Amino acid sequence: MNIFIYDHTFEGLITAIHDALESNITPDKIISTKAFQDDLFATKHYISTNYERFETIWNKVKEKSNEQNCQRIFKAYLSEMSDIEIVIHNYIKLILETPYNVEVNFSEDSVIKLNNMQMKVGREAQRILMFVRFQKTVDNIYYASFDPKYNVIPLTVNHFRNRFADQKWVIFDTRRKFGYYYDLENVREITIGKQKVDFTSGKVNDDVLHVSEKLFQKLWKSYYDTINIKERKNMKVHMQFLPKRFWKFLPEKDFKMKYELN
Amino acid sequence: MKAETINKLKISAKAAKYDVSCASSGSNRPNSGKGIGNASPWGICHSFTQDGRCISLMKLMLTNHCIYDCAYCANRKSNDIERTTFTVKEVVDLTIEFYRRNYIEGLFLSSGVIKNPDYTMERMVRVAKDLRTKQNYNGYIHLKSIPGASDDLQQQAGLYADRLSVNIEIATENNLKILAPDKNFKSILTPMNTIKSKIIENKEERKKFRHAPRFTPAGQSTQLIVGATPDSDKHILNLAGDLYNSKNLKRVYYSGFIPVNSYDKRLPALIEPPLKRENRLYQADWLFRFYNYSIDEIVNDEHPDLDLEIDPKLSYALRNPWMFPIDINKANYETILRVPGIGVLSAKKIILARRYSKLNLSNLKKIGVVLKRAKYFITCNELKAHTINELLPKNVRKILLSEKSIVKKSSNNAHKQLSLFTVN
Numbered sequence: 001m002n003i004f005i006y007d008h009t010f011e012g013l014i015t016a017i018h019d020a021l022e023s024n025i026t027p028d029k030i031i032s033t034k035a036f037q038d039d040l041f042a043t044k045h046y047i048s049t050n051y052e053r054f055e056t057i058w059n060k061v062k063e064k065s066n067e068q069n070c071q072r073i074f075k076a077y078l079s080e081m082s083d084i085e086i087v088i089h090n091y092i093k094l095i096l097e098t099p100y101n102v103e104v105n106f107s108e109d110s111v112i113k114l115n116n117m118q119m120k121v122g123r124e125a126q127r128i129l130m131f132v133r134f135q136k137t138v139d140n141i142y143y144a145s146f147d148p149k150y151n152v153i154p155l156t157v158n159h160f161r162n163r164f165a166d167q168k169w170v171i172f173d174t175r176r177k178f179g180y181y182y183d184l185e186n187v188r189e190i191t192i193g194k195q196k197v198d199f200t201s202g203k204v205n206d207d208v209l210h211v212s213e214k215l216f217q218k219l220w221k222s223y224y225d226t227i228n229i230k231e232r233k234n235m236k237v238h239m240q241f242l243p244k245r246f247w248k249f250l251p252e253k254d255f256k257m258k259y260e261l262n
Numbered sequence: 263m264k265a266e267t268i269n270k271l272k273i274s275a276k277a278a279k280y281d282v283s284c285a286s287s288g289s290n291r292p293n294s295g296k297g298i299g300n301a302s303p304w305g306i307c308h309s310f311t312q313d314g315r316c317i318s319l320m321k322l323m324l325t326n327h328c329i330y331d332c333a334y335c336a337n338r339k340s341n342d343i344e345r346t347t348f349t350v351k352e353v354v355d356l357t358i359e360f361y362r363r364n365y366i367e368g369l370f371l372s373s374g375v376i377k378n379p380d381y382t383m384e385r386m387v388r389v390a391k392d393l394r395t396k397q398n399y400n401g402y403i404h405l406k407s408i409p410g411a412s413d414d415l416q417q418q419a420g421l422y423a424d425r426l427s428v429n430i431e432i433a434t435e436n437n438l439k440i441l442a443p444d445k446n447f448k449s450i451l452t453p454m455n456t457i458k459s460k461i462i463e464n465k466e467e468r469k470k471f472r473h474a475p476r477f478t479p480a481g482q483s484t485q486l487i488v489g490a491t492p493d494s495d496k497h498i499l500n501l502a503g504d505l506y507n508s509k510n511l512k513r514v515y516y517s518g519f520i521p522v523n524s525y526d527k528r529l530p531a532l533i534e535p536p537l538k539r540e541n542r543l544y545q546a547d548w549l550f551r552f553y554n555y556s557i558d559e560i561v562n563d564e565h566p567d568l569d570l571e572i573d574p575k576l577s578y579a580l581r582n583p584w585m586f587p588i589d590i591n592k593a594n595y596e597t598i599l600r601v602p603g604i605g606v607l608s609a610k611k612i613i614l615a616r617r618y619s620k621l622n623l624s625n626l627k628k629i630g631v632v633l634k635r636a637k638y639f640i641t642c643n644e645l646k647a648h649t650i651n652e653l654l655p656k657n658v659r660k661i662l663l664s665e666k667s668i669v670k671k672s673s674n675n676a677h678k679q680l681s682l683f684t685v686n
Contacts (some may be wrong), residue, residue: 044264106615106629129306134363142362165296166398167362203346218357220365224267226275227321228311231520231535241307252309 001028001042006033008083010077012049017089018057019047019097032086036087057092064095069103075118079150087113107237127150129159131246132171135203135217136210142169143179145202151176158188174199219249224252271356275347277337278372280522281429281485282515286318286367286402288480289424297398299361299422301480306367307657318369319404320360324348324386328374332442333529334431334523335488337374339540348385350385362402368402368424369393379410387415390422402466407457409557416456417477420464433498436492440579441528446576454509455483479642481512488527488543489519489536493567496561503557506550516543517555522601540567549574552606553599558677571663577638580655587649590642591620603635624667635662 004020006012013030018028019020043097057121061071073088094102105111111138127148134142142164146153153173160169164182172179172192181190197204247253289306307316325347327335337343357369371389375382386405393399395559405423408586419427428450432438435447457478464477484505486498502514518540521532546568549555553575560574561567569577579586581603588597590612598609608631615621620643624635638650638658650658 102618104611104614105618107619107621112628113268126306130308132364136363144364158303158515162293163300164298164362165293166298211544216363219268219271220360220363223271223275224311225315226272226310227279227317227451228314229279229313229520232313232315232537234314234517238310238312241312241314241316250309250625 001039001182002026002045003028003036003039003042004030004045005036005087006030006032006047007049008034009049010074011051011054012047013077013085013088014057014092015049015050015056016045016085016090019045020089021057021093027086027089031091032085033068034202035082046105061092061095061131064100065103068096070138072114072118075155076114078152078155079117079121081117084117087117103112121152121155124148124150125155125261126169128156131242131250132160133249133251134169136213137204137245138210139208140168140210143197143204144169144171145174145197145199146246146251147174147202147245149245153180161187172197174202200248205222210234219252221252221254221257267352267356270348270352271322271344273344274323274326274348275321277323277374278370279319279633280336280517280520281321281370281406282315282517283404283427283483283485284316284318284512285371285425285480285513286404286511287484288512289402291400291402291476294390294400298358299399299401301368301402303401308364308366310589312633318367319402320357320366320368321355321370321372321556322348324353324371324373324382324389325376326374327376330375330444332431332445333378333523333526334441334487334519335650338523341523349394350388353389354397356373357401358397358399361399367650368404370404371372372406372407379408380412380415383408383411383415383419383428387422394422397571404480407453407482409445409453411453417460418589420457420477421475423478425483426457426478427483428643429485430501431485431487432491433486433493433501434491437493441490451509454482454484454505454511454656458509464605468627469544480511481496481510483511483513483515485515485517488516488540489532493539494561494566495539495543495546496563497565498543499550499557499561502547509620514547514585516547523550539568542570542574546574547579554596575600576635576662579650580659583650583655584649586639587641588639590626590640591616596627601636603632603639608632627642 004016006016017028028145058070061073075090076084076088087110091114094110102108102111128146132142132144132146137141153171156171160171161182165182168183170179170181170190171183178189178191180187195205196208251257285305286301287303289301290303291301293300296355305318307318309317311317321597325345327345327347328337328339331338331340345545353371360366361368371386373382373386374471388540390403390405393403403423404427405419407419407426407428409428436446438445439511439517458600460477461481464474467474468476486502488498491630498516505511518535520530520535522528523529525530549560550557555578559578568574579600585600588601590598595609595613596605598612599606612621612626613630615625625634626642638653639645641649680682
């Protein structure tokens, strides 16, 4: 059994794949140092990230297929699924070994798996654009928590930078404990301490919340409740479009929130 | 922004909720000059209500006072309901604040008619203008055009809005006159024609001057109420087809009639809204717009109404067994699209995948083609199976319906909003 261990970066993974292909060893597992538990009987290959080797293979993939396809591979990687490394390995191997472009050859297992995975990741990224809810803070920063299944916040940064160009914002991944901050000029990666934000409810602490914020959350919830047409109630479709795992950070699904009735 | 706004917002939203249009797609207005907002060409939904509809735009009525008395409308003047009027500033502020928090994708503004059409339209245009010019807002704006407003106001509205719409509501002129004595087809079709010609004019202009301001980049749409009058599906779909072709409409919405004024004896008494029929009409609409079907193939004199039990595509296939089975490995894209159960996405995947090898059933399953209905209408790289011609259409129908009823029994979902694409 051959196990390749890389350092949890994308470049590291591609380096590992490079080494596997080069040495003609078929890896049984490619695994990041974070997830690796020692295995007594396996042959272990520790891979240190090497940008040269990363680029040789990455450029070859680009040449053989195209930029979009590389984007797909990267998206699939962001899924962080346990066996995604092997899928990517098989996919890249297939691309390099076949004389023609195989990216839509759906009779190949790795092609289907990779495409399905990257589609799921893309969908999750889309969910962020839909369900992120900003809370305004006293220093006029719009803060949002999100708990995505896959590591997709990096994919959405451009969207928010274009859309909210004139407001400072933060989007924070409460599962992976990092986020992005836009300061009207640039976006940079940040981490936030527990004392400012409650990671389970996603809420900013009351003392840093802008005075008007609660009112707008109430306004939004009352709008949400009113726009519903009772005669057409259909919870099945509702749950299909708005799965429960997204409810926790949505003000309109905050059942504790009370707005004055008349 | 005061707390009383909550009350206003509720009254206004209650008045506006029966408009089904909520699309925020079709426009790609960029965020120029570091303002706020942009329009995404494919649209983004931001929430979903319990009735399964998406919330993309904030739907508001500038006022729900109205001088008209249309039988099907919740805001008719003879109804004794709470009325309210927003100021322009209130709507602008609400839109911006909601938008900044990523609650909404934009604004859908309509209004009851107060004083006269021009007065009403002018205030609506002011909202759009303030948003664009004062707030530097580039998000989506959908304005309901008020029939009877002047051309000049329509022109201004089109310059600030991404989409304009004029609702026809009732598919035949006679029925419209009975239910809405203040309206007629001419007053509705005139603004539609104006908007259409302005869009064409604008396209020509933009060919000459690339930076000429755009006129309703997301086009215009309309809404038809289904089930309030005895109009057949054939009539409704032909009207819709006509609107798509001759008025260049982007979307026609079908709204299952909800009896809001049950005291009015001109309207039918319904136990529940005709949601199934509404769903079938949307499916037919899709066939017409994306599947290269003609209206005549879907509904005709022989079959003036859509089959409520099965979808229009399956219904067409069962009526025309001569064109099946279709060979998945040889047929062209348009023909594959005609197979019940195979949609645009599956058809495209089939075309791509069959370049590499002949496809059999397990290949099809792997790439995600749903075979439940399709298997009776195709042949592929597989031994001969019983298709529609051996089984006969009526038996295929029976088999498919019986499979459906098993599902139905287990989840009691008799009359609800259906999702547009059934996945099973």
